[in-house]
Amino acid sequence: MSGIKKENGAVQSHLDIVEINNEFRALAALNNWQAYHSPKNLAAAVAVEASELLAEFQWLTPEQSNALDVQQKNRVADEVADIFMYLSELCVQLNINMADAIKTKIEKNKQRNQKS
Numbered sequence: 001m002s003g004i005k006k007e008n009g010a011v012q013s014h015l016d017i018v019e020i021n022n023e024f025r026a027l028a029a030l031n032n033w034q035a036y037h038s039p040k041n042l043a044a045a046v047a048v049e050a051s052e053l054l055a056e057f058q059w060l061t062p063e064q065s066n067a068l069d070v071q072q073k074n075r076v077a078d079e080v081a082d083i084f085m086y087l088s089e090l091c092v093q094l095n096i097n098m099a100d101a102i103k104t105k106i107e108k109n110k111q112r113n114q115k116s
Contacts, residue, residue: 017098021088028089042090046083053079 028034056076057065068076091098 015084017088020085021092024085024089037089037093039090039093042086042093045086046090049079049082049086053083 025034028037053076056072056079088098090096091101
């Protein structure tokens with residue numbers, strides 16, 4: 001998770017998906033969670049965590065959602081991290097290359113937009 005650069009005024013860091021997944025798997029092994037990490041359960045966990053992310057924004061105006069305080073941003077960051085960790089493990093279990101899947105989906109979206 002290294003390589004920080006600035007883009008459009010925002011600090012962006014490059015993710016090492018393999019490193020993140022290895023750390024997530026080590027934590028799962030330490031806590032004996034592997035039995036629960038089936039693709040179905042991981043997909044359900046993504047949905048639950050996504051709803052927890054959404055709950056952080058419930059009832060906020062667009063302006064308020066763009067001006068989160070530090071505590072709110074930290075809670076949002078926690079939910080984003082949970083979602084990403086579950087997605088990375090889901091991809092490993094289903095032998096999906098996340099980077100390739102994202103690139104492919106972006107290309108599909110571009111092609112769909114060109115047809116419109």
